[in-house]
Amino acid sequence: MITPKNSNAKENAGNAFPTPGNAEPQLGFTGEDAKLGLGDPRFGAIRELAESISDLNRQAVREYAPVVDSIIRIRSRDVRYIERTLDGLLDFCGYEPTLQLYRQLCRYYYDIDPVATVSYVNAYREMWDSEPENTSVVKKSWNADQG
Numbered sequence: 001m002i003t004p005k006n007s008n009a010k011e012n013a014g015n016a017f018p019t020p021g022n023a024e025p026q027l028g029f030t031g032e033d034a035k036l037g038l039g040d041p042r043f044g045a046i047r048e049l050a051e052s053i054s055d056l057n058r059q060a061v062r063e064y065a066p067v068v069d070s071i072i073r074i075r076s077r078d079v080r081y082i083e084r085t086l087d088g089l090l091d092f093c094g095y096e097p098t099l100q101l102y103r104q105l106c107r108y109y110y111d112i113d114p115v116a117t118v119s120y121v122n123a124y125r126e127m128w129d130s131e132p133e134n135t136s137v138v139k140k141s142w143n144a145d146q147g
Contacts, residue, residue: 056092057092057094057095057097057098058095060089060092060095060098061092061095061097061098061101064085064088064089064092064098064101065101067085068085068089068101068104068105071085071105071108072104072105072108077112079112079113079116082105082108082109082112083116083120085105086102086106086109086120089101089102089105090102090120090123090124090127093124093127093128094128099124102120102124106120106121
């Protein structure tokens with residue numbers, strides 16, 4: 001059994017992992033991070049995975065922003081291209097800048113195919129949203145932040 005330094009062994013009996021209140025600062029972590037056990041080397045892989053996901057989200061925005069801008073700028077009516085773009089964006093909508101691109105393209109697409117757009121809004125809600133809303137007000141709610 002691994003017991004953190006300066007801790008009560010009876011208190012930690014059967015606990016091989018440091019808990020927020022008894023973790024010693026490691027790898028330069030102090031304060032709240034150390035209390036949460038984030039200095040523990042076992043969290044390194046998790047931290048790297050989180051950084052990779054963040055990098056991938058930023059890359060998606062860099063890749064999709066010009067595509068969305070182009071679709072809207074040239075007033076494309078290529079339904080297959082728009083839907084393929086929405087499909088790709090949907091995977092990254094947990095990241096706010098990507099969600100804004102998705103919403104922007106949905107607002108544009110609504111005038112071309114409202115029924116398909118509602119299905120994309122619903123797909124977003126099923127995948128990312130915690131509270132479903134009434135889809136009959138899709139255009140109003142998704143246009144609320146349009147300037």
